[in-house]
Amino acid sequence: MEYSDNIIMMPFEPKRPYQEIGLVLRQELINGRYVVGDRLPPERDIAERLDVSRTVVREAIIMLELENLVEVKKGSGVYVINIPSQPNSRENVISDDAGPFEMLQARQLLESNIAEFAAMQVTPGDIVKMRAALELERKELASG
Numbered sequence: 001m002e003y004s005d006n007i008i009m010m011p012f013e014p015k016r017p018y019q020e021i022g023l024v025l026r027q028e029l030i031n032g033r034y035v036v037g038d039r040l041p042p043e044r045d046i047a048e049r050l051d052v053s054r055t056v057v058r059e060a061i062i063m064l065e066l067e068n069l070v071e072v073k074k075g076s077g078v079y080v081i082n083i084p085s086q087p088n089s090r091e092n093v094i095s096d097d098a099g100p101f102e103m104l105q106a107r108q109l110l111e112s113n114i115a116e117f118a119a120m121q122v123t124p125g126d127i128v129k130m131r132a133a134l135e136l137e138r139k140e141l142a143s144g
Helices: 017-031 043-050 054-066 100-121 124-143
Strands: 002-004 007-009 070-073 077-080
Touching: 017 043, 017 054, 043 054, 054 070, 054 100
Parallel strands: none
Antiparallel strands: 002 007, 070 077
């Protein structure tokens, strides 16, 4: 903090609108407004409730998707897959240097290259292990 002519100067951290809305939605997850498995309201409804554009809501949802809190299912909606364990924090917000679309593009590029590399390295034994893991997951999901 700096003092200048009796005015207190506080550090200023500007946030983009999508970051503010992302933090609001994140806090709603923490507060229990939505639980794992819930479908979020349509972008239009969230935008009206929070008085922002649908673009801002869309970017905020991408931010939450990058935090692995929600999953976007094309044609179905946005579903809660995890509840954050920490309250709102600037550390959890995407850097101002890259927007959510840039982060998503980078993630898609990395993930596709990792998947390609894994596919080239896989052994028959690896496939057996993956099938067993998938079957175990199916059973656990079916049993609740």
